[in-house]
Amino acid sequence: MDLLQLRYFCKIARLEHITRAAEELHVSQPALSKTLKLLEQELGTELFDRTGKFIRLNNYGRVFLKYAEQSLEALENGKRELADMSSGQAGDIRLAFPVGSHVVPALLSRFRQQYPDITFTLIQHFGPSDPPRFDLCISSLPLQIPRVESLPLLTEELFLAVPADHKLAGRTSIRLEDASEEHFVTLRTGNDLRERTDSLCRIAGFNPKRIFESDDPATVRGLIRAGLGIALVPAVSWDGSVGEHVRLIRIEQPVCERTIGISWLEDHYLSKACLIFREFTVAYFHELALANAPGDSSV
Structure with a gap:
């Protein structure tokens, strides 16, 4: 699991739409779908319910989203604090x-x-x-x-x-x-x-x-x-x-x-x-x- 997978997952989870997520992330839809599939394989469960072209975050996805967002936010807080130490006002x-x-x-x-x-x-x-x-x-x-x-x-x-x-x-x-x-x-x-x-x-x-x-x-x-x-x-x-x-x-x-x-x-x-x-x-x-x-x- 890497940060890119977490960022991609959070974007898909917020939009519940692969195509729109790919457009906002500036990546191809196949690449985004593959990244999501690899993440689900590593976790051992599907994070979305899929019906045709539509996806919906399921209960497993909602639980994982909470921790994924907390992890990304913690890293962003670290970056901001380091920048704070050197930027003064x-x-x-x-x-x-x-x-x-x-x-x-x-x-x-x-x-x-x-x-x-x-x-x-x-x-x-x-x-x-x-x-x-x-x-x-x-x-x-x-x-x-x-x-x-x-x-x-x-x-x-x-x-x-x-x-x-x-x-x-x-x-x-x-x-x-x-x-x-x-x-x-x-x-x-x-x-x-x-x-x-x-x-x-x-x-x-x-x-x-x-x-x-x-x-x-x-x-x-x-x-x-x-x-x-x-x-x-x-x-x-x-x-x-x-x-x-x-x-x-x-x-x-x-x-x-x-x-x-x-x-x-x-x-x-x-x-x-x-x-x-x-x-x-x-x-x-x-x-x-x-x-x-x-x-x-x-x-």
């Missing part, structure tokens, strides 16, 4: 941020002013069924990924954003149920803010009437500004991004808020660069929370 950080697209660029800009030798690989879109391998992740909490540790960064209120000429624009506060007949602009299913919007509307006794869905927060903000619908928007992480033609209305009931945090995997080695960035991010979001203390909620 340099290095690359794999940063995932399914939330915070409006504030993360400013965070990175300020951080790079102090630590120009630290670079980033940015991961923005992923789902709970296919989480990426990241060093740190800025997201809503709890992050639905196994074996993860988190620190809360801030808890932010969610406001109802309406166009400036909307009939509700003159209200300073509202019960969410009062918007049950309005047209909503939302992000796509799977996005945290979308799921939170749907959940809060259900608590208020209705399902939102979605007129537009988008996978881009900037598009959602633009559609509200254009007078095409309303939405729940975060008070801090979207602060200042909706524009002067939008009014933000405080929601009295139900309680509408979310907590943003920074997370990392339990079995993942955090480099010096990651630890520096984590500490910097905690301080940065603390400043954001202070700057956005309760005040005028109109934009």
